Amino acid sequence: MIKNLNFLKIGLLSFGFMFLYFPIFTLVFYSFNDSERVMVWTSFSFRWYSELFHNEQILEAFYTSLKVAFLSASFATLIGVMVGYSLARIKYIPFRIFFIFIGTSPLVMPEIILGLSFLLFFITTNNLIGFPSSKGFLTVLISHITFSIAFVGVIIQARLSSFDKNIEEAAQDLGAMPNKVFWKITAPVILPSIVSGWLLSFTLSLDDLVVASFTNGPGANTLPIVVFSKVRLGLSPEVNALSAIVLLVVMSAALIFYFANKKSNIQK
Amino acid sequence: MSSNEDFLIIDNISKRFDDVVALDKVSVKIKRSELFSLLGSSGCGKSTLLRIIAGFEKPDEGRIILDGQDITDLPPYLRPLNIMFQNYALFPHLNVYKNIEFGLKEEKLEKNLIEERINEALTLLELSALQKRKINEISGGQQQRVALARCLVKKPKLLLLDEPLAALDKKLRIQTQFELVNLQFKLGITFIIVTHDQEEAMSLSDRMAVMQQGNILQIGTPVEVYETPGNEYIANFIGTANIFEVNKNQDSKLYSSTLNAFINSAKAIPTNKFLLRPEKIEISKFKEGEEKTQTNKCIGTVKEIAYLGSYTKYLIKTDKATFYVFQQNKFFTENLNIKWDDKVICSWNENSIFPIND
Amino acid sequence: MTKSFAPGMKIQSFPLMISEKLKSYKFWFVFTPYFWLVLFFFIPLALIFKISISIAEWGMPPYKDLFEFTENGFQINATLNNYIFVFSDFYYFKSYLNSLSLAFTSTLICLVIGFPIAFYVAKSSERVRNIMLIFLIIPFWTSFLLRVYAWKVLLQGNGLINSLLIKFGIIDNPLPLLHNHYAVILGVVYTYLPFMILPLYGYLVKFDLNLIDAAYDLGAKPIKAFFKVILPLSLPGIVAGSMLVFIPVVGEFVIPEMLGGSDRLYFGKMIWEEFFQNRDWPIASALAMSGILFLVVPILIFQKQYEKYNLK
Numbered sequence: 001m002i003k004n005l006n007f008l009k010i011g012l013l014s015f016g017f018m019f020l021y022f023p024i025f026t027l028v029f030y031s032f033n034d035s036e037r038v039m040v041w042t043s044f045s046f047r048w049y050s051e052l053f054h055n056e057q058i059l060e061a062f063y064t065s066l067k068v069a070f071l072s073a074s075f076a077t078l079i080g081v082m083v084g085y086s087l088a089r090i091k092y093i094p095f096r097i098f099f100i101f102i103g104t105s106p107l108v109m110p111e112i113i114l115g116l117s118f119l120l121f122f123i124t125t126n127n128l129i130g131f132p133s134s135k136g137f138l139t140v141l142i143s144h145i146t147f148s149i150a151f152v153g154v155i156i157q158a159r160l161s162s163f164d165k166n167i168e169e170a171a172q173d174l175g176a177m178p179n180k181v182f183w184k185i186t187a188p189v190i191l192p193s194i195v196s197g198w199l200l201s202f203t204l205s206l207d208d209l210v211v212a213s214f215t216n217g218p219g220a221n222t223l224p225i226v227v228f229s230k231v232r233l234g235l236s237p238e239v240n241a242l243s244a245i246v247l248l249v250v251m252s253a254a255l256i257f258y259f260a261n262k263k264s265n266i267q268k
Numbered sequence: 269m270s271s272n273e274d275f276l277i278i279d280n281i282s283k284r285f286d287d288v289v290a291l292d293k294v295s296v297k298i299k300r301s302e303l304f305s306l307l308g309s310s311g312c313g314k315s316t317l318l319r320i321i322a323g324f325e326k327p328d329e330g331r332i333i334l335d336g337q338d339i340t341d342l343p344p345y346l347r348p349l350n351i352m353f354q355n356y357a358l359f360p361h362l363n364v365y366k367n368i369e370f371g372l373k374e375e376k377l378e379k380n381l382i383e384e385r386i387n388e389a390l391t392l393l394e395l396s397a398l399q400k401r402k403i404n405e406i407s408g409g410q411q412q413r414v415a416l417a418r419c420l421v422k423k424p425k426l427l428l429l430d431e432p433l434a435a436l437d438k439k440l441r442i443q444t445q446f447e448l449v450n451l452q453f454k455l456g457i458t459f460i461i462v463t464h465d466q467e468e469a470m471s472l473s474d475r476m477a478v479m480q481q482g483n484i485l486q487i488g489t490p491v492e493v494y495e496t497p498g499n500e501y502i503a504n505f506i507g508t509a510n511i512f513e514v515n516k517n518q519d520s521k522l523y524s525s526t527l528n529a530f531i532n533s534a535k536a537i538p539t540n541k542f543l544l545r546p547e548k549i550e551i552s553k554f555k556e557g558e559e560k561t562q563t564n565k566c567i568g569t570v571k572e573i574a575y576l577g578s579y580t581k582y583l584i585k586t587d588k589a590t591f592y593v594f595q596q597n598k599f600f601t602e603n604l605n606i607k608w609d610d611k612v613i614c615s616w617n618e619n620s621i622f623p624i625n626d
Numbered sequence: 627m628t629k630s631f632a633p634g635m636k637i638q639s640f641p642l643m644i645s646e647k648l649k650s651y652k653f654w655f656v657f658t659p660y661f662w663l664v665l666f667f668f669i670p671l672a673l674i675f676k677i678s679i680s681i682a683e684w685g686m687p688p689y690k691d692l693f694e695f696t697e698n699g700f701q702i703n704a705t706l707n708n709y710i711f712v713f714s715d716f717y718y719f720k721s722y723l724n725s726l727s728l729a730f731t732s733t734l735i736c737l738v739i740g741f742p743i744a745f746y747v748a749k750s751s752e753r754v755r756n757i758m759l760i761f762l763i764i765p766f767w768t769s770f771l772l773r774v775y776a777w778k779v780l781l782q783g784n785g786l787i788n789s790l791l792i793k794f795g796i797i798d799n800p801l802p803l804l805h806n807h808y809a810v811i812l813g814v815v816y817t818y819l820p821f822m823i824l825p826l827y828g829y830l831v832k833f834d835l836n837l838i839d840a841a842y843d844l845g846a847k848p849i850k851a852f853f854k855v856i857l858p859l860s861l862p863g864i865v866a867g868s869m870l871v872f873i874p875v876v877g878e879f880v881i882p883e884m885l886g887g888s889d890r891l892y893f894g895k896m897i898w899e900e901f902f903q904n905r906d907w908p909i910a911s912a913l914a915m916s917g918i919l920f921l922v923v924p925i926l927i928f929q930k931q932y933e934k935y936n937l938k
Binding site: 323371 | 837842844855859
């Protein structure tokens with residue numbers, strides 16, 4: 001009976017992982033197809049990779065996405081850490097329930113509602129004070145920062161909740177002022193979570209389609225918007241190539257992360 | 269409290285984890301209604317053996333036979349035994365009553381019978397007032413009794429207890445010790461206790477097994493293990509041990525150079541090593557005129573004194589040896605006779621010497 | 627729980643030296659998020675509400691100002707007509723039901739697939755666990771748009787699956803795998819599975835495995851142990867994962883757009899159409915607002931469980 005359970009376990013896990021990876025690998029496979037018609041295999045080539053690198057539209061969108069993602073992640077992490085820390089450690093927050101609401105509900109709010117709200121907001125502020133004069137980079141950036149904050153906040157709060165408060169209290173008992181306690185004791189411990197939060201925000205921003213569609217403007221096309229327009233109606237070989245590259249980057253990053261973690265664990 | 273029947277037979281059990289040998293051909297025979305302890309420091313394999321008996325690990329080799337039935341291949345829910353976990357493992361989402369009821373529901377007994385058994389256990393363990401409470405609302409000692417009740421209602425043939433006294437404070441520990449022994453006596457259930465605390469093992473057990481690195485070093489009653497330990501490790505592990513070496517001098521008399529004393533022993537000392545327990549050494553102030561080298565007597569200086577109320581621990585130093593002496597404080601004296609740096613005479617009886625193996 | 631006053635912690639009582647307060651990091655940690663989130667999250671939401679009670683009009687913005695000074699004096703152009711329209715027209719309601727049913731179904735499937743995976747990963751040894759987590763996270767970091775697109779490649783009339791089936795002679799004509807309701811469910815489950823597994827895993831990994839052993843020891847067979855011990859105690863994790871899938875899926879737009887057919891209209895698409903095609907902002911806002919309204923209960927459940935989840 002226990003043996004059967006083992007088979008079930010392995011079977012289920014394999015099924016799960018296969019399910020997750022099979023579609024992506026399919027894309028990689030077809031990215032090497034020379035033919036313009038994706039599904040008709042002619043020959044193996046890197047044609048679409050070179051086309052990809054010469055596609056102005058995609059490249060520009062990529063740089064834009066990269067810039068937005070980087071800035072968005074950085075600011076969102078900054079504010080997100082504050083949210084997470086406040087919820088986990090600060091006893092008195094005025095209107096605490098409201099704080100929790102605005103701090104965590106972006107996590108679960110449907111993107112379409114978020115996007116709509118941002119758009120309406122920017123149009124209204126434009127009417128009222130003439131800023132921002134046109135939608136574009138800045139508006140996308142602000143909207144991305146806003147919904148990413150909640151994700152970072154959740155991660156930081158979770159980490160701090162499981163972190164023994166006694167250590168911080170011990171530091172205070174030994175004479176360290178609260179500011180010092182934070183910088184010297186708490187911050188180093190939550191550093192891995194801060195990094196995770198940054199990475200998560202980065203990915204969310206890079207990957208966002210719906211909110212960006214509402215808040216972008218001419219000249220500020222993000223990569224997902226360009227990709228979406230290409231695949232909305234059909235298949236696109238450049239996108240296949242793009243997918244393969246994305247997968248490669250993510251896998252490499254994951255491996256680096258894994259070995260870096262291993263190393264630091266061994267050092268401990 | 270024991271009959272001659274072998275109730276639980278652990279036969280040549282071996283278990284490896286990767287390349288670590290947790291148990292190496294371990295064999296023990298435990299009698300019906302016995303209170304048996306597995307004693308050893310961490311990593312000795314006692315917990316692994318317990319988990320194998322309970323059914324949570326499969327042995328690589330060997331069989332477990334309980335009351336004539338080979339249970340080695342049975343899953344834990346089919347074994348007629350129960351285990352009380354070190355951290356109690358009470359179900360946090362159920363109250364006291366429902367925790368105790370859990371195991372009985374699986375047995376498909378009549379409702380009245382279930383209620384009867386639970387009430388029996390509640391009364392026996394003085395938990396009746398707490399039945400409706402949630403697990404996190406009761407104290408550690410009470411939690412332990414719930415864990416016990418949960419097992420006992422199933423009327424198991426064998427009860428396994430994993431470090432039952434470890435989490436309790438000293439006073440509670442002593443009280444629980446007595447309660448456990450009484451309970452076991454009353455119910456007649458065979459108990460196997462796993463512990464690293466030798467005092468616990470000695471005070472509770474009918475017999476015990478001393479384990480080290482996956483092997484059983486010695487099985488015996490507490491008296492046997494204490495007075496006649498199988499080797500130096502066991503002697504040191506149980507209680508405090510003074511181990512000395514002897515050699516034969518020119519006249520074929522046994523002589524200890526570290527104590528500067530002749531040794532006259534009732535038993536032969538084949539390994540030239542012997543054990544002398546601290547409580548078996550008499551200590552008194554040195555009087556001028558005592559000879560330097562005597563038989564079963566030596567001269568030393570008091571280096572440390574620990575007064576423990578009913579007895580006093582002395583650490584005595586000779587030129588080349590250090591050893592302990594425990595003396596009962598039979599008489600109340602305002603100023604304790606022996607003080608630091610006093611010169612003393614230590615003496616012992618020839619029967620108190622026990623030859624020790626490596 | 628006893629309150630502890632650590633030295634240096636300031637009890638919030640006025641008056642306090644303002645300069646001292648400004649130096650305290652605690653002040654900035656609360657103020658900054660408040661400032662940003664109220665400005666860029668709460669006010670926009672409030673705006674949706676405002677516009678949802680506005681009267682539609684030509685021009686930009688396509689609605690009447692809420693407060694207007696006319697010849698007749700101060701006037702408030704608020705109306706509940708938008709809501710009445712939204713709630714009375716079955717068309718809108720149907721789209722909301724479609725999205726709800728999509729959310730329910732996919733959450734359930736994600737749970738059924740995700741729970742065992744999360745459980746076994748949580749139970750594995752640390753080394754194995756880390757490897758499995760990396761493999762779980764890689765799809766998560768990969769663009770969701772690309773992953774949904776991948777299903778298009780697979781499910782199309784001339785997609786991989788059909789091509790293989792025809793090649794092996796199993797079918798003669800391609801199956802209409804794409805552009806239907808089932809493809810959407812598949813796409814949603816595929817995309818949101820990590821959102822179910824990761825929070826579940828995070829909760830299960832703290833699970834006291836002794837409890838399962840105790841259940842076995844007391845005679846419960848594995849299935850019984852699962853329903854009586856594991857499931858009840860995993861509930862906060864299950865709710866957290868479910869909410870993280872259910873709530874966003876209700877408003878999901880991209881996946882139905884890419885994989886769905888024209889037979890079914892989903893709530894997200896509805897809002898999009900009203901806004902961009904019909905240019906009826908008040909209706910779009912009313913729709914969005916009613917969506918939020920119906921989601922308030924799940925969101926509150928989520929936040930309650932979130933507190934519970936973190937307390938462990």
